Amino acid sequence: MRLGFSPQSVVTVRTRLPDPNDPSIDKYATASQEAPFVRELIRRCAVLSGVDEVAIGDTASIPLDESLRDLKLISEGQFVLTVEGHDVQSNHSTVVERSSVSPDYFHLLGIPLLRGRLFNELDNDKTPQVAVINQAMAESYWPDDDSVGKRFKAAKAGAPWITVVGVIADARTQSLAQAALPQIYLDVYQTGAKRLAILVRGHCRTAAIADEVRKQVQSLDPTLPVSGGQTLNETVSASLAQRRFSMEMITLFAVTALLLAGFGIYGVISYLVSERTQEIGIRLALGASRSNVLRIVLRQGLGLAIVGAAIGLVCALIVSHLMASLLYGVRPTDPLTFAAVAILFIGVAVLACYLPARGAMKVDPMVALRYE
16 A cells, blocks of 8 residues: 555654644744744754755644644644635535645655645745645646646635646545645745644654754753654554554454354264265265265365355345445455355365264275264
């Protein structure tokens, strides 16, 4: 499965600027006041040993991060918008995912630019606001036109118009299940952000790079809290934790069901063999080979197993949509998966039938004829 971004060698560290409503602290009240801090932090982190690239964004910019949900900050990563020139169609949601990021964010994560441009040093709080959107956003709101140059704004009084300057490829930064979720990226130097995420790509130990970033943050402002120090690979893995547990439980139940099916087939075939002991003895006495006896028993057992497998496959196809939310990169009706499961079940059935069939091959005709 393609993520659409590269999580390798990326470490995220978080900090939080003071609440702008606090009258005693006003040095981070606006984007222009935040900008010197953000620029200097990027400069200092970029020269650390082992660091290749640095970018800063709000916490919503961390791909597949679950902390927004844990902290009930989902609204900070969403944007209710009004599109210039037309009403949003009824089948288009006006709520899209939004992040504020520095210009190097896209290159650091390896998200390619498709059209237009990315943010640059000329974009600041004194110039008109600009945005970079993903392909899904462009296709949702401007399906028959070039989205570069189009404008939208937040659906609230006094909100400024924002111009689309670039379109990037879709990436699974919000959900592994969906790549084509509309997303908006704003320039952090124009909008500011209070909950900051520092993304560092480098080749050194996670703990070491997190400590160095922490030192740089607190050397600029000792009052700022610093937390985190997690690799992006760990973040991606953590986003799968609940679904992974569900799949592990389903796998456990499936293995248990397979074993029960195997024991059940073994028990049924053993019973049938015991019921046909005299018949087997007569066949052997009349000259039937033991391989013929083996084929008879296997045919009877496997016939039942094949019918059961066919019924199971039909039922699995009917309810496969219930598993869709737990699967990534595999369709619920993937033919290879269905074939593999059917072959596995038939293999277990063959083993369960072979053991009693092997016992039937060793039946002594004279003993079998006296069997009651």
